[in-house]
Amino acid sequence: MELLPELAKLYPSDRLFTKKSQLITYETDGLTSFRSEPLAVVVPESNEEVIATVRLCHKAGIPFVARGSGTSLSGGSMPVEGGIVITLNRLNKILKIDPENRFTVVQAGTVNLKVSQAVAAHGLYYAPDPSSQQICTIGGNLAFNSGGAHCLKYGMTANHVLAIKAVLADGEVIEIGSESGDTLGPDASGFFCGNEGLFGVALEVTLRLTPKPQRYCTLLAAYNSLKKAGDAVSSVVDSGLLPGAMEIMDRLAIKAAEMAVKAGYPQDAEALLIVELEGETDAVEEDFKHLLALIENTGAYETRVAANEAERLTIWKGRKSAFSAVGRLSPDYLVQDGVVPRSRLGEALVKIETYSKEYGIDVANVFHAGDGNLHPLIMFNGKEEGALHRAEELAGKILKMCVEMGGSITGEHGVGVEKKAYMPEMFSEIDLECMKRVRAAIDPKEIANRGKMFPGGEAPALSTVGSHPLEKAGIISRE
Amino acid sequence: MQHAIDKASLGPKSKALTQGVEACVHCGFCLPTCPTYDEMGEEINSPRGRIFLIKEVLEGSVPMEDALGPIDNCLGCDACITACPSGVEYDHLITAFRAKAESERSQPLGRKLMRSMILNTLPYPNRAKWAFRAGGLVRPFKGLMPKSIQPALDLLPPTLPKAEYLPEIYPAKGPRRGRVALLTGCVQQVLAPEINRATLEVLSANGVETVIPKDQACCGALALHTGAEKRALKTARQLIRSIPDDVDALITNAAGCGSGINEYSILFAGEPDEAEAIALADKTKDISSYLDEIGLIQPPPLAESMNVVYHDACHLAHAQGERSAPRNILTAIPNLTLLEPPDWEICCGSAGIYNIEKPDVARALGEKKVTNLMSTEPDAVALGNIGCMTQIQKHLESYEKAPPVLHTVQILAKAYSD
Numbered sequence: 027m028e029l030l031p032e033l034a035k036l037y038p039s040d041r042l043f044t045k046k047s048q049l050i051t052y053e054t055d056g057l058t059s060f061r062s063e064p065l066a067v068v069v070p071e072s073n074e075e076v077i078a079t080v081r082l083c084h085k086a087g088i089p090f091v092a093r094g095s096g097t098s099l100s101g102g103s104m105p106v107e108g109g110i111v112i113t114l115n116r117l118n119k120i121l122k123i124d125p126e127n128r129f130t131v132v133q134a135g136t137v138n139l140k141v142s143q144a145v146a147a148h149g150l151y152y153a154p155d156p157s158s159q160q161i162c163t164i165g166g167n168l169a170f171n172s173g174g175a176h177c178l179k180y181g182m183t184a185n186h187v188l189a190i191k192a193v194l195a196d197g198e199v200i201e202i203g204s205e206s207g208d209t210l211g212p213d214a215s216g217f218f219c220g221n222e223g224l225f226g227v228a229l230e231v232t233l234r235l236t237p238k239p240q241r242y243c244t245l246l247a248a249y250n251s252l253k254k255a256g257d258a259v260s261s262v263v264d265s266g267l268l269p270g271a272m273e274i275m276d277r278l279a280i281k282a283a284e285m286a287v288k289a290g291y292p293q294d295a296e297a298l299l300i301v302e303l304e305g306e307t308d309a310v311e312e313d314f315k316h317l318l319a320l321i322e323n324t325g326a327y328e329t330r331v332a333a334n335e336a337e338r339l340t341i342w343k344g345r346k347s348a349f350s351a352v353g354r355l356s357p358d359y360l361v362q363d364g365v366v367p368r369s370r371l372g373e374a375l376v377k378i379e380t381y382s383k384e385y386g387i388d389v390a391n392v393f394h395a396g397d398g399n400l401h402p403l404i405m406f407n408g409k410e411e412g413a414l415h416r417a418e419e420l421a422g423k424i425l426k427m428c429v430e431m432g433g434s435i436t437g438e439h440g441v442g443v444e445k446k447a448y449m450p451e452m453f454s455e456i457d458l459e460c461m462k463r464v465r466a467a468i469d470p471k472e473i474a475n476r477g478k479m480f481p482g483g484e485a486p487a488l489s490t491v492g493s494h495p496l497e498k499a500g501i502i503s504r505e
Numbered sequence: 506m507q508h509a510i511d512k513a514s515l516g517p518k519s520k521a522l523t524q525g526v527e528a529c530v531h532c533g534f535c536l537p538t539c540p541t542y543d544e545m546g547e548e549i550n551s552p553r554g555r556i557f558l559i560k561e562v563l564e565g566s567v568p569m570e571d572a573l574g575p576i577d578n579c580l581g582c583d584a585c586i587t588a589c590p591s592g593v594e595y596d597h598l599i600t601a602f603r604a605k606a607e608s609e610r611s612q613p614l615g616r617k618l619m620r621s622m623i624l625n626t627l628p629y630p631n632r633a634k635w636a637f638r639a640g641g642l643v644r645p646f647k648g649l650m651p652k653s654i655q656p657a658l659d660l661l662p663p664t665l666p667k668a669e670y671l672p673e674i675y676p677a678k679g680p681r682r683g684r685v686a687l688l689t690g691c692v693q694q695v696l697a698p699e700i701n702r703a704t705l706e707v708l709s710a711n712g713v714e715t716v717i718p719k720d721q722a723c724c725g726a727l728a729l730h731t732g733a734e735k736r737a738l739k740t741a742r743q744l745i746r747s748i749p750d751d752v753d754a755l756i757t758n759a760a761g762c763g764s765g766i767n768e769y770s771i772l773f774a775g776e777p778d779e780a781e782a783i784a785l786a787d788k789t790k791d792i793s794s795y796l797d798e799i800g801l802i803q804p805p806p807l808a809e810s811m812n813v814v815y816h817d818a819c820h821l822a823h824a825q826g827e828r829s830a831p832r833n834i835l836t837a838i839p840n841l842t843l844l845e846p847p848d849w850e851i852c853c854g855s856a857g858i859y860n861i862e863k864p865d866v867a868r869a870l871g872e873k874k875v876t877n878l879m880s881t882e883p884d885a886v887a888l889g890n891i892g893c894m895t896q897i898q899k900h901l902e903s904y905e906k907a908p909p910v911l912h913t914v915q916i917l918a919k920a921y922s923d
C-alpha cells in the first residue's frame with residue numbers, strides 16, 4: 027500500500043505536509059543535535075483522523091511519531107526517517123471540567139499550563155509543573171511521565187492521570203482507568219504513563235485536579251559552595267518538613283537565568299537553594315519559621331523571603347528559564363537528567379565538577395534537589411571538531427555515575443534516542459527483553475516511535491524480540 | 506543551534522542573520538505567545554519554526570520562494586523576544602531576512618501595487634491625508650474595488666480630524682529640566698494629531714522644552730519592517746539630518762517609530778553613516794520612558810475617577826522592552842485605577858501593514874484583543890501606539906458603549922489640565 031496517496035484522501039493539502047520547507051521544521055525537538063526528516067507531517071483535527079492515520083501506518087508498516095510541542099530533551103519527538111509525524115497541537119480542547127469531583131478531561135494536545143488556567147476559577151490547578159509548562163502538552167507529559175519542581179510533594183504525571191483514551195500502534199482504540207481513579211486490577215493508565223510514545227497515541231486524558239494551596243512561603247538561600255546547598259536539602263528532608271519544591275542552581279545557571287529574566291538572584295553565589303512550602307496558611311507559616319531557623323544553620327550567607335506573589339513568581343521564572351537561558355552562555359548544550367539518591371547529592375555534584383575539569387567542559391547545574399534529580403547542562407560548541415562527541419562522552423560518564431550511585435539515567439526527560447545506549451547500564455538483558463515483549467504485544471510491527479528507547483538500531487519487528495518459545499513450538503501465532 | 510550558513514556571503518547583515526539561529530536552543534518557549542502559532546498550531550508558523558526555516562534558506566537547502574509564506578505570515582510583533590530566555594534577537598533576524606527576501610522575490614502584481622501604494626502614501630503626512638480622504642470617498646463603493654485593497658479601505662476613518670498646528674519650539678513651563686526633539690510621526694499626525702499636542706503639553710508641564718524640526722521625515726519603520734530597505738534608508742537619512750545635536754533625546758510617541766529607529770543598527774549595517782544612525786537610535790526614547798526617567802512631576806487628580814485598562818503595544822512592550830514606564834505614569838495619576846487585561850502579550854493584529862495584507866488573521870486577533878480588554882470593564886483604554894489605536898477602535902465599533910481609546914499622554918495631559 028502506498029501511504030501518501032491514502033493520507034491525501036484523509037487530509038486536505040493544508041494539513042498534510044510533504045514539502046521539504048514544511049518538513050524540516052519538524053526535524054528535531056529540544057535536543058537539536060539529533061535530526062531526521064520525516065516522509066510527511068499530518069495535522070489532524072479529530073480523534074478519528076488520528077486513529078485513521080495510525081491504522082494506515084500500521085497497514086503500510088510505516089513508522090509514526092506522535093508529537094506534542096516538540097520540547098523533548100532526549101530526541102523523543104524527533105521523527106523517524108521516512109516515517110509520519112502526527113502533530114497533536116490542534117487537538118487542544120478542554121472537554122470537561124468537574125470541579126466537584128476534581129477532574130478534567132482534555133485532549134492530548136492541550137498545553138499543560140492551559141489546564142491550570144482553565145480550572146483556576148474553581149480554586150483548582152493541575153499540579154505537575156515541568157519548567158516547560160507554558161508549552162509542553164499533556165500528551166508529551168504522559169509519554170515521559172514528566173515531573174517538575176513541585177513533583178517533590180505531589181508526584182509525577184502518572185500520579186495525576188486518572189484515565190486515558192488512546193489508539194494503540196496497531197489501530198485498536200482503548201479506554202483505560204476511570205474518572206474516580208479506582209480501577210479493578212492493575213493500574214493500566216499508570217502503565218501507559220512513561221511509554222515514550224511507543225504504545226500509540228494518547229487522544230484524551232482525564233487528569234486529577236488539586237486545590238490551590240491557601241498560602242505559599244518561598245525562600246531563596248545563597249551559598250558559597252554547592253555542597254553546602256546539597257547538604258541543606260538533606261537537613262530539610264531529615265527535619266520532617268515536606269516542601270512543595272526544593273531546587274538548586276549553581277553559579278553558571280544563576281548567571282544565565284539572571285541574564286534572561288533579571289530575577290535579582292545573588293550574583294556572587296556558588297549555589298542557590300529555593301525552598302517553597304505550601305498548604306493551609308497557619309500550618310505553612312508555622313513550618314516556615316522552622317525552615318528559616320534550619321536554613322540559618324546550613325551556612326547560607328544570605329537568605330531572602332519572597333514578600334509577595336510577584337516576588338515569588340519572579341524567583342520561579344528565573345528557575346524555569348534556566349535551561350533555555352544557558353543558550354546565552356553556550357551555542358550548544360546537552361541537558362542530562364540523571365537521578366542519584368538524595369543523600370548522595372553533595373557527593374555527586376563534586377564528582378560532576380571533577381569530570382567537568384577533567385574534560386575542560388563547562389557544566390551548569392540546575393536541579394530538582396528534593397528528588398535527587400540532576401540536570402547537568404553540558405556546554406559545547408558544535409562547530410568545534412569533535413566537541414559534541416566529547417560532550418556526549420562526559421554525559422555518559424555522568425549517567426554511569428548516577429547508576430553506580432544507585433540512581434537512574436533519567437528522572438523525567440525520557441530515554442528517547444539520546445540515552446538508549448545507556449539502557450544496558452541500568453537494566454539487565456532479561457529486563458530489556460521483557461520490555462521488548464511488552465512492546466511487541468502492543469506494537470508488533472514496531473511502528474510507534476521506532477528506534478527510540480531500546481538500545482541498538484531500528485531493528486525491524488521480531489528480529490529484536492525473537493519468537494516466543496510458544497511460537498517456536500507452533501502453539502501460538504501472531505498472524 | 507548548529508548551522509552551516511556561510512556567514513561571509515551575507516555581508517554586513519551577517520550578524521543579524523545568524524545571531525538568532527545560533528542563540529536559539531529550540532526550546533519552544535516562544536510558541537505560546539506567537540499569534541500565528543496560536544491560530545494555526547503549526548511549527549512552520551511559529552517563531553522557532555521560522556528561525557529553523559531561515560537557517561535552511563541561508564544554508565541553501567530550501568529555496569527562498571518556499572519560505573515566503575510563513576515569513577510573510579509573521580506579524581513582527583516581537584512577542585517571541587520577550588518570551589525567549591535564550592536572548593534570540595528575532596527582530597533583527599526577521600528584519601534582515603525580509604530585506605533579503607524582498608530583493609529576491611518575484612511577486613504578483615497585486616501585492617506589488619498594494620505595497621507600493623502604502624509605502625508611497627502612509628509615510629508622507631500630506632499624501633496620507635489625501636489618500637485617506639480619497640479612500641473615505643470611495644469606501645461606499647468598496648465592493649467594486651480590487652479585493653487586495655478592500656481591507657485597507659475598511660481601516661480608513663470616515664472623517665479626518667483637523668490638523669494640529671505645531672510650533673517649531675514648544676517652551677517648558679517652570680524651571681527647564683530638559684530639551685528634546687519630537688518625532689511627529691506620519692500616520693499619527695493625520696489620524697490623531699491630538700497625541701502630539703498632548704505630548705507637547707505633558708513635556709512642557711514637566712519642564713521640558715521641545716523642538717519640532719520642520720524638515721523631519723518618516724523614520725522608515727514601515728518600509729523597514731516590510732523589507733523595503735532602500736526606501737527606509739532614504740527617509741531615515743533625512744530624519745537624522747533634521748534632528749539638532751543639542752537635544753537630550755529624540756522623543757517618539759508611536760511605538761512603531763521608536764522600534765523602527767532602534768533597528769537602525771540593522772538598516773545602516775555597513776553604510777558609511779552607520780555610527781551617526783546608531784547615535785540617534787541611542788538617543789531615541791519613547792515618551793513614557795523619557796518621562797519615567799526624568800521623574801514625573803506629580804499630576805493633580807483627575808476631575809472624575811476613571812478605570813483605565815492598559816494595552817501593551819507590541820512595539821513598545823516587546824520590541825523596546827518598555828512595560829513599566831507607562832504603568833508608572835498611569836498609576837501616578839490620582840483618581841485613576843489601572844486595569845490589566847488577560848493575554849497582554851498577544852498582538853492586537855495591527856502590526857504595521859499586516860492588517861492590510863493579512864486581514865483574516867488580523868481580524869481574529871483584533872476581536873480577541875478587544876474581548877480581553879473589555880473583560881476588565883474599563884472607562885478608557887490607554888496605549889502608546891497609533892497602529893493599535895486604529896485597530897482597537899475599529900474592533901470596538903461593535904460594542905454599544907465603546908470606551909475611548911487614548912494615548913497614555915492624553916490621559917496624563919488631561920490630569921495636568923483638570
Ligand SMILES: Cc1cc2nc3c(=O)[nH]c(=O)nc-3n(C[C@H](O)[C@H](O)[C@H](O)COP(=O)(O)OP(=O)(O)OC[C@H]3O[C@@H](n4cnc5c(N)ncnc54)[C@H](O)[C@@H]3O)c2cc1C
Binds near residue numbers: 165169228
Ligand atoms: C526548557 C525546557 C525545560 C524542561 N523542563 C522539564 C521539566 O522540568 N520536567 C520535565 O519532566 N520535562 C522538562 N522538559 C522536557 C519536556 O518539556 C517534557 O518532556 C514534555 O513532557 C514534552 O512535552 P511535548 O508536548 O513537548 O512533547 P514532545 O516533545 O512533542 O514529545 C515527547 C514524547 O512524547 C510523545 N508524545 C507526545 N504526544 C503524545 C501523545 N498524544 N501520545 C503518545 N505519545 C505522545 C512523543 O512521541 C515523544 O516521544 C523541558 C524541556 C525544555 C525544552
Ligand code: SF4
Binds near residue numbers: 582583595
Ligand atoms: S514576531 Fe510575533 S508573529 Fe512573528 S514569530 Fe514572533 S511572535 Fe510570532
Ligand code: SF4
Binds near residue numbers: 531
Ligand atoms: S524561546 Fe528562544 S530559544 Fe526557545 S525556541 Fe523560541 S526563539 Fe528559540
